[in-house]
Amino acid sequence: MEGQDEQVYEPLKLEIAANSKAYREMELFKTEVLATMSHELRSPLAAIKGYAATLLRHEQRISRAERHEFLLAINEASDRLEIIINRLLEVAQLETGAIEIEYVPLNLAFLVREAVFAAEERLVKHQREQDMKSDQVRHFTFTVQIEDEQGRQTSEEPVIQADRIRLREVLDNLLENAINYSPAGGAIEVVMRPISRSQREGSYHQEDAPIRFALHQQVQEITVRDRGTGIPTEQLRAIFTRFHRVDTRLTRESNGPGLGLAICKHIIELHNGIIWAESEPGQGSTFHIWLPLEQMKG
Ligand code: ADP
Numbered sequence: 001m002e003g004q005d006e007q008v009y010e011p012l013k014l015e016i017a018a019n020s021k022a023y024r025e026m027e028l029f030k031t032e033v034l035a036t037m038s039h040e041l042r043s044p045l046a047a048i049k050g051y052a053a054t055l056l057r058h059e060q061r062i063s064r065a066e067r068h069e070f071l072l073a074i075n076e077a078s079d080r081l082e083i084i085i086n087r088l089l090e091v092a093q094l095e096t097g098a099i100e101i102e103y104v105p106l107n108l109a110f111l112v113r114e115a116v117f118a119a120e121e122r123l124v125k126h127q128r129e130q131d132m133k134s135d136q137v138r139h140f141t142f143t144v145q146i147e148d149e150q151g152r153q154t155s156e157e158p159v160i161q162a163d164r165i166r167l168r169e170v171l172d173n174l175l176e177n178a179i180n181y182s183p184a185g186g187a188i189e190v191v192m193r194p195i196s197r198s199q200r201e202g203s204y205h206q207e208d209a210p211i212r213f214a215l216h217q218q219v220q221e222i223t224v225r226d227r228g229t230g231i232p233t234e235q236l237r238a239i240f241t242r243f244h245r246v247d248t249r250l251t252r253e254s255n256g257p258g259l260g261l262a263i264c265k266h267i268i269e270l271h272n273g274i275i276w277a278e279s280e281p282g283q284g285s286t287f288h289i290w291l292p293l294e295q296m297k298g
Helices: 002-057 064-095 108-129 164-180 197-201 249-253 260-270
Strands: 104-107 140-146 159-162 186-195 219-225 274-280 284-292
Touching: 002 064, 064 260, 104 108, 104 164, 108 140, 108 159, 108 164, 108 186, 108 219, 159 164, 159 284, 164 186, 164 219, 164 260, 164 284, 260 274
Parallel strands: 140 186
Antiparallel strands: 104 159, 186 219, 219 284, 274 284
8 A cells, every 4th residue: 555655646746846946946046136136137227217317307418429428328238238138038948948949950060150250240330339449449360160070170061950049049158258258359269070989988077967978979069269368267167057257347347147158058958968168267268068969869
């Protein structure tokens, strides 16, 4: 009898445990949002309200140049607010499992080139909008390279099963960070290459990886490398947790609420992949992504 009860109740118990874990996660998320986000949300809102009120009150007395400056500030603060709100919604959706991954075979090199091109365009647009003087403009050189297992350059473009929109979002985030955290500009390189089985086995990330690749699976690496500020070694893992930001003048100035990399990690793990960072502080950072070329059924 007892055995039977166990059988009946076991799935129920598991479900309750899972639900209460999800519930606790959600409660924690809400607390964190309230603790960290109220300031992040209030400060751009205060800027928008302040500048808009001044424009309205002193409409006749404000010079054209000043008006332009105020409008730029309003524009920037509303962009910031939009980023924060969108990211918050996305993290909440990812953490509650509300986002489904739609796998399609896609040309990875094509996707990377598209993302790099879009990042360059955004940078130019931003610098133009800010009316930057030539000594304020940061110069970047972007390169995209495809390599074979031995690290030799090849023109063979990798095809991977992935969700186009989500993977593009990861690339956009990594490129955006590479730009934001490179105060002096510099080279940004994206390299794609297959990872051989021996490279996988020799890598310490194997023990680390929450999801392991099956032996027969082919794995593709994407690295995004910059020559920016770099990341302190003890924070290389923490940067992937939500709301974590390395506290520097640059991060305080940047638009991010510390959610971009948490979103990237979620998306890559939904693809059964892994993401991690390496860095030499002061020299730059390299973000690595390993993704299975094909997804296993079931
Ligand atoms: P944010 O939205 O603040 O940029 P992210 O989750 O994208 O948040 O990144 C978390 C933190 O990791 C950033 O605040 C920054 O301190 C650090 N970081 C991310 N990418 C880089 C990079 N390429 N170089 C230096 N620091 C970085």
